[in-house]
Amino acid sequence: MTSPFDLTGRRVLVTGATQGLGSDVARTLAAAGCDLVLSARSRDALETLAQALVTEHGTRVEVVPADLADADDTGALAAAALATFGGLDVLVNNAGISVPQRVVDVDAATWDRVLAVNLRAPALLGSRIGRAMAETGRGSIVNVSSVAGSLALAEHFSYSASKAGLLMATKVLALELGPSGVRANSVSPTVVMTEMGQRVWGEEAKAAPMIARIPLGHFAQPSDVSNAVVYLASDASAMVNGVDLTVDGGFSAA
Incomplete structure (x- = not known):
């Protein structure tokens, strides 16, 4: 029996693929058998990651550099990603930025850039790629949001607003x-x-108060989030739609 988590041959775009969580998501999807279109700002970093994934997993990997703060670049990424393998089965909107600022110190340039990358870009990609998916009758869009989108986080005015918007955009x-x-x-x-x-x-001194608010008693590892992305991309979640899967060890349950 084929595993519902087997993603062999699925065509996936991952944004923000070269750093931190994005890199782990890309590696986990490659291990699951996906063909990947990877995007970030640095071509060199993208090509280094792509070569590693090809060597480790033998999957097809192409790169499309893009600055998601630029609406034209975002539109070009959507078109290029759809053309690379003749369509997409999964979109992972992972790219995001955070510029900590107190509410009273927020400036228009920072607000606009954070909202452009964290909300406008995934919304535009979801719209354009979602339309192409709809024409084929199937697809999965996975948006990486944050607990900060539903619980206020000090000094994260623009970030929390962008992630809250992304949660509602996902539902629509x-x-x-x-x-x-x-x-x-x-x-x-x-x-x-x-x-x-x-x-x-x-x-430890900074982390301890935060960890004390997490019932499981520790922070998340990248694999905790990457495995959740694989679940939502796979047929194992075939009846899951419009849901926010919280990966926080129970932090938001308190």
């Missing part, structure tokens, strides 16, 4: 594309111990 994608066989869901982690997570939360 699910509502409108569902009748055509396309599912849309989100994943919302708390702190993930990527290299950036280690830098920000690696100090």
Whole structure:
């Protein structure tokens, strides 16, 4: 019997693929058998990752550099990704940025860039790629959001607003594309111990109060989120649509 988690031959676009969580998501999807279109700003970093995935897993991997703060670049990425393997079966909107600012210090340029990358880009990709998926009668869109989209986080005004918007955008994608066989869901982690997570939360004195609020008693590892993405991309979640899968060890249950 074929495993519902077998993604052999599925064509997937992963944004923000070269750093931290995005890199782990790409590796996990490659291990599951996916053919990948990887996007980030740096071509060199993309090509290095692509070569590693081809060597390790023998899957097809192509790269499309793009700056998702630019709406034209985002549209070009959608077109290029759809053309690479003759369509897409899965879209993983992983790219995101955070610029910590107090509410009273927020500036228009930072607000606009965070909202452009974290909300406008995945919305445009979901719209354009979702339309192409709908024409084939199937597809899965997975948006990487954050617990900060549903629980207020100090000094993250633009970030929390962008992730809250992404949660609702996901629901509208699910509502409108569902009748055509396309599912849309989100994943919302708390702190993930990527290299950036280690830098920000690696100090025990700073991490301890946050960990004390997580019932499982530890932060998430990249694989915790990547495995959730694979689940939502796979046939194992065939009846899951419009859902936010929280990966936070129970943090938001308190």
